[in-house]
Amino acid sequence: MSKVSMTVNGESVSGEVEGRTLLVEFLRTGLHLTGTHVGCDTSQCGACVVHVNGRPAKACTMFAMEADGAEVTTIEGIAGMDGTLSAVQQAFQDHHGLQCGFCTPGMIMSATSLLKENPKPTEQEIRQYLEGNICRCTGYHNIVKAIMAASGQDVTAVAAE
Template sequence: MPQVSMKVNGTERSGEIEGRTLLVEFLREGLKLTGTHVGCDTSQCGACVVHVNGKAVKACTMFAAEAEGAEVTTIEGIAGKDGTLSAVQQAFRDYHGLQCGFCTPGMVMSATALLEENPKPTESEVRHYLEGNLCRCTGYQNIVKAVMAASGQEVAPVAAE
């Protein structure tokens, strides 16, 4: 079987793969990085978003072999080495940008990519950028608030329940 090698979350990783192995399968099954979720298998939901060479990619749309030599960052790789949450992760926590949590890794990875491209997006730009990520719990309002807060912009606090 062919081998694939890539840097995942800053560490060189490799493994044997079949030619049809998707990147999401290699990450989850080969490397046991299960934070990247498989939601639809058709690139519709965005639960599998990772960064490949700094770009947000739906890992169910890419063969693992296509990531040969690439730098891949998963949800497990965006917190600090000491476990400190990234600004986006912390904002999702603070603004309740998750409900069941299934979409959260993909949302966080997409939001992180957005803020790298556009550090101060408008609410409309956040909503447009996240169109490729689906939340089945309809938690979009707090997700948008979380992304805006992570960008350092003023956001109304989430009402206590």
């Protein structure tokens, strides 16, 4: 067992982990932050996306020890301190960018990163950026629409699939 310390959603945390403990396990089991989902364990679906030092990372393929000393943000850390939804979260709600909700935390974390890098992405840029995130329900139309809305763009022209 090794000690790991990091800042998660603005709070300093630490815990004992085995070398093989994945970041997603540490977050969900060790810290009880269950918003980060485990979908595939192979880095295929994107349900586990968190931000590590401001960059998106798939927590199912990153060891907790790799995040030692890092700043980690989970879906629980995206909303405001008073519980106010972020612009991306609100847009997902307003534009029905979720159905079963399983992929939603990863989609929101990825979308937040995209908008940080590219504040006004095109529909094609959004679709390309989300290639590492799988949704089995919505067909991406409303997800793309929500991300465009969160960027302040007109969504009436978003093509239906």
